[in-house]
Amino acid sequence: MTRFKSGGAADAALMTGMMQLWMEAGSVIAMRTTMSLLQTAPDGENLRMVTEKPAVFLRAQIAATSAAGASLMRRPFDPAAAMVAAGRAWTGTVSRKTSANRRRLNKHIAGA
Secondary structure, eight states, X not given: OOOOOOOTHHHHHHHHHHHHHHHHHHHHHHHHHHHHXXXXXXXXXXXXXXXXXXXXXXXXXXXXXXXXXXXXHHOTTOHHHHHHHHHHHHHHHHHHHHHHHHHHHHHHHHHO
8 A cells, every 4th residue: 555645734734724614614504503593594694505505615626626736736746745735725715705604694693
């Protein structure tokens, strides 16, 4: 079996980004669920929940593919670095949208 060298700090940054995304996604899910149950969700929030995901996932996939390709062009014999680069690009793209949702929902809750 072929073993690939770990990226060290790059792997840690990827894991940190994934944990941050997981926590923010959980808080957005909790806020949206609570607002739906209490019927205090902003107008169009239910539609937004469904329609925003395909566009974000497509942008994330394009970013991940581009990052992996760029990494392989720089270091063609280091596929582990390409996987880390793709993961960081995907996580970063989705995380930006999740963070924006969390901030927007927090403002709605604070103003309600």
